[in-house]
Amino acid sequence: MKENWLGAMQADQIGDETLDVARAAGLLQQQIRSAGLKLRESTDFTLFEDTIRATEDKYLMEDFSTRFFDLHGTSAFWIGAWDSAGEPVSVQAAKLEDLRDRSLGQYWQQQHRRIFVDPGAHAELGEDHAHDAFFMRGKIVYHGNLWLRRDARGKGLAEALTQLGFLISLLKWSPDYLYGLMAAQNAKKGFGIRVGYRRFVPRGTHWITPPGHIRPDDWLVYSNHNDLVTLARTIIAEDLE
Template sequence: MFPDPNDQATLDVSAAIAVLQSRISKLGLTLKESADFDLFEKTIRATEDRYLMEDFSPRFFDLHGKTAFWVGAYNSHDNVVSVQAAKVEELQDRSLAEHWQQQQRRMFVDPNPQARIGTTHAHDAYFMRGRIVYHGNLWLRKDVRGQGLAEPLTQLGFLLSLLKWSPDYLYGLMAAKSAEKGFGIRVGYRRFVPRGTHWEIAPGHIRHDDWLVYSTRADLFGLAKTILRTSGEDPE
């Protein structure tokens, strides 16, 4: 009997997660995963930025273990130095762009009538359907930025999402400046569209220049293989 390639892929993803955990641990950090988004909000509000994205706010969504999770990274004093979150949407009957049209209105326009959402969203979003993961609210404390933490932490979030939900797509919205500098490719995104959500009048705290950045399921499996292939090159 030949081995099931999907079983091997799952083993590859699990092994890649272990590599990432080891890299993060060597930097003196401990990881904690949770589906408690009331705790996520409390954790975010205690940080220097205090920015909780509406997508991960219990005020707007019922977030629970089957549909969402967050990961915190903590130093030796048990102080949080990084957070990130992900949630999955079943978009079998509508595209991601159509989903945005409804969801962004609910989160941003209804509470702020001065904001106005447009209809010309990222091109690829009109063709993205199925099981789609949104990854966001990535935050690093200022004193640990520039130490190579963003890459393994973000990749960990991607691969956890892959194991949990086997999504058709995983996406984020990234500032154009970061995307143009190659940050997206370093953290694991493989596809880039120079427009995200189209705003005619954006809410004050929302960037109007975001790019849609995303990976397919195959891209994510490829990321896991890349992590394993290069793991032997890590300095001890």
């Protein structure tokens, strides 16, 4: 009888969690749309690449390129925002890795070597990656390729858009962790905490000789499952104030 009661209570908690996350995601969408932007979520990464080419930066991360990965709707999505003229204002992407058999640090050793080192002999990957990465296992979401047009910056949209990506990831996959790699300067200025990350490690991936387009000073920034749920409930609480 006690086990049945505990099971029912846990199910209620999960249900409340899902409702809170969905409500917070709705509040963020209202904020973004009130700025005159149209949102679209997609799992078509060919369209993602086309959208990236229409931005001023035109920067496509290898992690979200169909040249390197098979990106499917079950494990990857992207969100775009467009202005009233149909011009892209923001893009971001996320993908899920099931790392129950290895740590995130071990995953980096395999994938970064495959993507960056083997095709280009000038790059050399080290082994002294972020300490926390070697303890992170389970369902892990990588969030990246975040871009916001210059004229839209400084208006709170970066925070709202990024948090929306976090919460959509939480609703889709209920991950154990969600992480990104952030330039040290941005992390030190507090950008990571403003967009929703709650844990910071002053070393991301360790490069002895980085590829030409990769920053060697990135930080691992991440949140665990409970951090993301707390983020959603904080958004709701701030809306009620």
